[in-house]
Amino acid sequence: MTTTKRIPLIPARGRGIGKEDEELARLAKALGHPARVAIVRLLLARGECVCGGIVDRLPLAQATVSQHLKVLKEAGLVEGEIDGPRVCYCAAPEAVERLSHLIQALIETKGRT
Amino acid sequence: MTTTKRIPLIPARGRGIGKEDEELARLAKALGHPARVAIVRLLLARGECVCGGIVDRLPLAQATVSQHLKVLKEAGLVEGEIDGPRVCYCAAPEAVERLSHLIQALIETKGRT
DNA sequence: CCGTTTTATCGTATATTTACGATTAACGAT
DNA sequence: ATCGTTAATCGTAAATATACGATAAAACGG
Numbered sequence: 001m002t003t004t005k006r007i008p009l010i011p012a013r014g015r016g017i018g019k020e021d022e023e024l025a026r027l028a029k030a031l032g033h034p035a036r037v038a039i040v041r042l043l044l045a046r047g048e049c050v051c052g053g054i055v056d057r058l059p060l061a062q063a064t065v066s067q068h069l070k071v072l073k074e075a076g077l078v079e080g081e082i083d084g085p086r087v088c089y090c091a092a093p094e095a096v097e098r099l100s101h102l103i104q105a106l107i108e109t110k111g112r113t
Numbered sequence: 114m115t116t117t118k119r120i121p122l123i124p125a126r127g128r129g130i131g132k133e134d135e136e137l138a139r140l141a142k143a144l145g146h147p148a149r150v151a152i153v154r155l156l157l158a159r160g161e162c163v164c165g166g167i168v169d170r171l172p173l174a175q176a177t178v179s180q181h182l183k184v185l186k187e188a189g190l191v192e193g194e195i196d197g198p199r200v201c202y203c204a205a206p207e208a209v210e211r212l213s214h215l216i217q218a219l220i221e222t223k224g225r226t
Numbered sequence: 227c228c229g230t231t232t233t234a235t236c237g238t239a240t241a242t243t244t245a246c247g248a249t250t251a252a253c254g255a256t
Numbered sequence: 257a258t259c260g261t262t263a264a265t266c267g268t269a270a271a272t273a274t275a276c277g278a279t280a281a282a283a284c285g286g
Contacts, residue, residue, distance in 0.1 A: 017172070021154065022147045024144065025144065025149070025150045028141040028145045031216075033142070033273090033274085034135045035130060035274095037133075041134065041222050045224070050233095059129060060276095063275075063276060064274075067235095070234085084231095084282095086233070100213060100216045103216065106150070107209050107210060109157040112158050146243090148244095163262085163263095173245080175262090176245080176263095179263065181244090197252095197262090198262045198263080199253090199262055200263060
């Protein structure tokens with residue numbers, strides 16, 4: 001069998017998919033895992049939290065939590081600041097609000113052609 | 114190498130991850146792809162739309178769009194009703210609102226221990 | 227400088243997602 | 257009955273995500 005390369009017909013956003021759709025999807029995707037929602041909730045509740053504190057509260061290994069934190073950081077939903085040997089994480093409420101806003105705007109698409 | 118089976122330490126939601134986290138994640142994940150956001154937006158804008166109409170407006174093959182529609186349907190974000198040889202899809206705004214509400218509630222976690 | 231603590235990263239196994247063409251199924255019209 | 261149209265499903269390739277143990281890296285205390 002000849003190994004056929006699969007590439008989307010059009011490199012994405014070739015009309016029909018807008019900038020906002022991509023931003024919304026990016027943020028939603030980052031929250032698209034229960035562990036990550038739990039992490040954000042935890043950080044919002046406590047204001048801030050050391051990585052180890054998060055690990056203690058979740059049924060996941062340290063490496064896994066670290067990876068989820070990385071995803072959240074890349075999406076801008078969480079920020080981490082080094083504090084001695086540990087890292088102090090805190091949620092970025094603006095980013096969560098941004099997501100909320102984008103969804104609200106999506107809802108308000110209703111009726112627009 | 115002995116093939117070791119990987120199973121999460123605790124079958125998920127073993128404390129630390131709540132019901133709401135899972136629901137939010139489930140909905141967010143469904144919107145976690147640009148094409149699916151675009152589809153929902155399109156359906157909200159037009160009120161309803163035949164599958165083919167969606168295919169025409171996106172840079173994706175029919176099979177791919179159908180698969181995205183399936184994901185959206187399973188998440189309850191979209192409903193489809195058979196209409197002769199075609200299927201008439203429409204968005205389920207309540208589900209989008211539900212997501213919006215869950216995110217809002219997440220934000221309001223701020224400060225709670 | 228050495229050990230401890232804390233977190234990130236590497237390596238890896240497995241599962242899921244994403245995309246497509248091809249095929250099937252369901253319907254209306256002829 | 258057969259044909260054309262429409263949409264779902266199958267099969268499959270490739271990419272990404274998820275999880276873990278093991279190891280590396282950074283910082284502090286002694």
